[in-house]
Amino acid sequence: MEVKNFAIAIHGGAGTVSKSSMSKWKERAYKEVLRRAVTVGSIILQKGGRALDAVMEAVMIMEDSSLFNAGRGSVFTADGKHEMDAAIMNGRNLKAGSVAGVTDVKNPILLARMVMKKSKHVLLTGEGALNFAKEQDLELKPKEYFFDQSRYNQWLRAKEKNKVALDHDEASNNKFGTVGAVALDKKGNLAAATSTGGMVNKKYGRVGDSPIIGAGTYANNATCAVSCTGHGEYFLRYCVAHEVSSLIKYANKTLEDASELIINGVLKSAGGRGGLIAIDTLGNVAMPFNTSGMYRAYKISLEKEFISIY
Amino acid sequence: MEVKNFAIAIHGGAGTVSKSSMSKWKERAYKEVLRRAVTVGSIILQKGGRALDAVMEAVMIMEDSSLFNAGRGSVFTADGKHEMDAAIMNGRNLKAGSVAGVTDVKNPILLARMVMKKSKHVLLTGEGALNFAKEQDLELKPKEYFFDQSRYNQWLRAKEKNKVALDHDEASNNKFGTVGAVALDKKGNLAAATSTGGMVNKKYGRVGDSPIIGAGTYANNATCAVSCTGHGEYFLRYCVAHEVSSLIKYANKTLEDASELIINGVLKSAGGRGGLIAIDTLGNVAMPFNTSGMYRAYKISLEKEFISIY
Numbered sequence: 001m002e003v004k005n006f007a008i009a010i011h012g013g014a015g016t017v018s019k020s021s022m023s024k025w026k027e028r029a030y031k032e033v034l035r036r037a038v039t040v041g042s043i044i045l046q047k048g049g050r051a052l053d054a055v056m057e058a059v060m061i062m063e064d065s066s067l068f069n070a071g072r073g074s075v076f077t078a079d080g081k082h083e084m085d086a087a088i089m090n091g092r093n094l095k096a097g098s099v100a101g102v103t104d105v106k107n108p109i110l111l112a113r114m115v116m117k118k119s120k121h122v123l124l125t126g127e128g129a130l131n132f133a134k135e136q137d138l139e140l141k142p143k144e145y146f147f148d149q150s151r152y153n154q155w156l157r158a159k160e161k162n163k164v165a166l167d168h169d170e171a172s173n174n175k176f177g178t179v180g181a182v183a184l185d186k187k188g189n190l191a192a193a194t195s196t197g198g199m200v201n202k203k204y205g206r207v208g209d210s211p212i213i214g215a216g217t218y219a220n221n222a223t224c225a226v227s228c229t230g231h232g233e234y235f236l237r238y239c240v241a242h243e244v245s246s247l248i249k250y251a252n253k254t255l256e257d258a259s260e261l262i263i264n265g266v267l268k269s270a271g272g273r274g275g276l277i278a279i280d281t282l283g284n285v286a287m288p289f290n291t292s293g294m295y296r297a298y299k300i301s302l303e304k305e306f307i308s309i310y
Numbered sequence: 311m312e313v314k315n316f317a318i319a320i321h322g323g324a325g326t327v328s329k330s331s332m333s334k335w336k337e338r339a340y341k342e343v344l345r346r347a348v349t350v351g352s353i354i355l356q357k358g359g360r361a362l363d364a365v366m367e368a369v370m371i372m373e374d375s376s377l378f379n380a381g382r383g384s385v386f387t388a389d390g391k392h393e394m395d396a397a398i399m400n401g402r403n404l405k406a407g408s409v410a411g412v413t414d415v416k417n418p419i420l421l422a423r424m425v426m427k428k429s430k431h432v433l434l435t436g437e438g439a440l441n442f443a444k445e446q447d448l449e450l451k452p453k454e455y456f457f458d459q460s461r462y463n464q465w466l467r468a469k470e471k472n473k474v475a476l477d478h479d480e481a482s483n484n485k486f487g488t489v490g491a492v493a494l495d496k497k498g499n500l501a502a503a504t505s506t507g508g509m510v511n512k513k514y515g516r517v518g519d520s521p522i523i524g525a526g527t528y529a530n531n532a533t534c535a536v537s538c539t540g541h542g543e544y545f546l547r548y549c550v551a552h553e554v555s556s557l558i559k560y561a562n563k564t565l566e567d568a569s570e571l572i573i574n575g576v577l578k579s580a581g582g583r584g585g586l587i588a589i590d591t592l593g594n595v596a597m598p599f600n601t602s603g604m605y606r607a608y609k610i611s612l613e614k615e616f617i618s619i620y
Binding site: 089094095096100101119120121122123124125126127128129131132203204205206207208212213214215218232233236237238239242243246247249250251270 | 399404405406410411429430431432433434435436437438439441442513514515516517518522523524525528542543546547548549552553556557559560561580
């Protein structure tokens with residue numbers, strides 16, 4: 001049975017984004033990448049492709065842009081490196097793959113997909129994950145590929161203040177943390193994908209919620225697909241993505257209500273800043289955030305398109 | 311308000327343990343450590359101590375024993391190293407700390423506790439986690455401390471077959487994977503802790519469910535505290551610990567029913583082998599497993615004690 005609707009939603013991070021701090025050309029540049037990502041995903045779905053492929057391709061486009069804190073645009077760690085995290089999950093069979101603290105890999109989301117497909121594992125980390133990427137012949141990039149002057153300056157400022165910062169905590173706000181996508185395909189299957197460069201100036205091999213199944217990423221055909229962005233530690237402790245699914249499955253909440261409840265209820269009360277995108281098998285889309293902005297877009301079938309920042 | 315009951319439950323891993331393959335003295339040795347761990351935890355609780363301290367001390371006793379695959383008794387990775395994972399969670403405030411792929415640290419659970427207490431993060435990994443341990447002056451041990459001839463032989467056999475193995479998949483069954491504890495203190499607070507040496511001959515920086523909040527470890531005063539053991543990939547995909555909590559919170563299941571449903575229902579159907587220990591604020595304890603054995607024990611108040619393997 002084919003469903004009528006197919007849909008995809010994406011995000012490029014949530015945080016403090018004020019309209020006043022954003023020049024017109026910059027806003028246009030961000031929206032352009034969001035539009036391209038959501039369109040490419042949408043075309044895959046329209047042709048009968050898999051939700052899994054749609055979310056992966058959409059995330060790869062954002063990873064390849066230096067505008068977002070993922071892949072190419074990843075922020076600097078305290079050691080001046082780029083340690084990236086990513087996860088992908090298939091709602092049809094609950095298969096999942098993820099990587100944490102991986103360097104050099106051009107598209108961490110592709111690596112997560114390979115972990116799901118070619119390894120017996122779910123989560124690979126650090127050098128081991130890089131070795132797996134090499135065995136799978138994934139494209140690696142030299143340090144210069146990930147270098148960006150504004151990110152570098154951002155890192156220098158963070159080092160000066162000796163603080164670990166969410167990408168979006170920067171007043172200058174050149175770049176922004178985490179990208180993600182969720183999709184429903186014509187066969188009624190859901191998928192979710194998330195990718196990030198983590199926190200600016202991060203130390204100690206810190207890992208946030210993005211690569212953690214049930215925290216930053218989750219997909220289950222019985223309920224919904226979710227990708228989160230924000231202050232990772234809160235999303236980890238509150239198992240946010242899985243909590244949205246549980247609220248739908250066991251508390252009879254709608255996608256909208258479940259997503260709102262956790263982001264603007266539970267998390268907001270606890271001081272956890274961020275947002276999420278979610279989709280269900282009816283093609284409903286929810287995109288709540290408790291920050292001043294979240295780069296986001298969705299496309300339902302090929303008609304209804306929405307792109308926004310604030 | 312003080313509750314009447316205080317209780318602690320612990321596990322030392324689940325898997326294929328047949329009575330025939332277990333000599334009498336070996337069984338006695340395992341039970342002896344389980345008894346010591348559950349007793350020490352219980353005395354802390356009896357004196358009005360915190361659930362958090364009880365689970366940590368109980369796990370440390372098992373980490374310090376070479377019988378269990380955690381801390382001192384950790385299995386060998388493909389590189390001949392010992393990479394350990396641990397997590398701890400406080401049900402009172404949902405604070406959590408965890409580490410993955412950490413070497414040299416005598417007690418990974420203590421490191422997880424320090425991550426919760428002294429860092430702004432939840433999850434630290436690899437070399438970064440070790441650096442944090444050093445800054446916190448945690449006790450490190452040389453390679454020899456973790457060396458054990460039977461574990462070494464087990465690794466050689468796994469290498470020969472070029473396979474990644476759950477500790478308990480070995481017919482010889484000298485050692486056994488993962489340890490954990492859950493507790494309820496007199497103030498009605500819950501806590502959970504889990505520690506493991508992971509899979510024998512593991513590669514690629516693989517991380518299982520143990521250090522993942524919501525997968526192998528979870529505690530929430532509103533529902534229950536849970537520590538899991540088994541084939542980590544399944545526990546990750548099914549967000550097992552958080553699922554037990556959700557079933558109680560939103561589907562009105564009892565602790566017993568929720569735990570059984572996931573271990574002997576959902577996971578068993580999916581082919582996910584393992585078990586879990588769980589406790590609620592009434593002092594109910596559940597310890598389901600879908601394998602032939604699980605090293606386990608509990609103590610309710612100072613009277614009711616239970617220690618078993620099969």
